[in-house]
Amino acid sequence: MQSEQGDKPQAATLSLPARITVAVTVGVVAVGALFHLGMVFLHVAPSNTLSKQHATAVSDYVYPEFEQNWKLFAPDPLQQNIHVQARAEVRKAGGGTETTGWVDLTATDVADMRHNPVPSHSQQNELRRAWGYYSDTHNDQNQSTGSGGSDLSSSYLQNIVAGRLGPRLNGGTVVRIQARAATTSVARPTWSGESVDTTTQYRELPWWTVTTAPAGQENAS
Incomplete structure (x- = not known):
């Protein structure tokens, strides 16, 4: 007796427009995260040529929501x-x-x-x-x-x-x-x-x- 063999299940795949949307979204989030980390780094890093050149832009982005404060770890908190x-x-x-x-x-x-x-x-x-x-x-x-x-x-x-x-x-x-x-x-x-x-x-x-x-x-x- 020959056993019946059903169709092999197919893995669900996203349509081309959906894949493009996901790729664009991931790209935008990644760029935004890198931009944020870069601005915060320039704010907390020791003064350098790049931070001096873009000091106004960095301050406008960081203050007041993303201001960094390290007094908790200072020698005299x-x-x-x-x-x-x-x-x-x-x-x-x-x-x-x-x-x-x-x-x-x-x-x-x-x-x-x-x-x-x-x-x-x-x-x-x-x-x-x-x-x-x-x-x-x-x-x-x-x-x-x-x-x-x-x-x-x-x-x-x-x-x-x-x-x-x-x-x-x-x-x-x-x-x-x-x-x-x-x-x-x-x-x-x-x-x-x-x-x-x-x-x-x-x-x-x-x-x-x-x-x-x-x-x-x-x-x-």
Whole structure:
């Protein structure tokens, strides 16, 4: 008795247009990844002819989203707790205005991260890096240090604060916002023999006028 032999199964293959699409997509992703790695490398590498020649383009690409910070591995890492706080001037329906109390935005992020096994990148780094970027490009009188990026760092921090507070607070429309940093030095261990002032120091920034209401829900201070 002759056994029946079915057709040999054929491996699924992509059509020519599909293969072209996949190849183009892979190529674009590869070029984009190489471009990103190249720009970040020029940013973190020691100063050289190429990085000097394209310094403006590199800075425009890296700041503020891809800024690199290696202070965690420095010989003298950060030894301060910095909380970014904000308040708003609100215009009421009757035409009057009121100033809200200070809202600790950093404390809100910390509370959201606590007991969260996968906190978001924004919760961990957005405020911290925005404040670091601003303080790196402005002196204690909130004047530009001339190192470049001062306008960008200011608008970046302003947009984050405005987005966190929302367009409406306490039944009114937010017309101005203000941010400040509350900095507290971390107490040294007793065995170190060091003594530091752990009093919280505040640095207030000028008021910013809210020109475009950010998307958000009404909050209460």
